[in-house]
Amino acid sequence: MVAGKTQTEQASALGVSQGEVSKRWKELVRRVAREVGLLEPIKRKQKKSALSSLTLRTKLRTENNMLVK
Numbered sequence: 001m002v003a004g005k006t007q008t009e010q011a012s013a014l015g016v017s018q019g020e021v022s023k024r025w026k027e028l029v030r031r032v033a034r035e036v037g038l039l040e041p042i043k044r045k046q047k048k049s050a051l052s053s054l055t056l057r058t059k060l061r062t063e064n065n066m067l068v069k
Contacts, residue, residue, distance in 0.1 A: 002010065007025070011018040033039045 005013075007021045008018045011021045014021070030039065
């Protein structure tokens with residue numbers, strides 16, 4: 001269902017916005033990374049600063065591209 005499709009195509013098939021697909025994909029990648037020990041759990045107070053100080057967005061894009069291919 002995911003392989004070879006853009007987020008826009010996935011969103012259309014699911015009847016949601018592309019932004020929603022992107023948001024959920026990032027959430028999934030974060031959860032998987034935490035479960036396999038690549039990221040430590042982030043407390044709510046630390047979340048905002050941790051996300052901006054780490055280059056998590058860049059890492060997520062790279063992982064997203066690798067997983068979709």
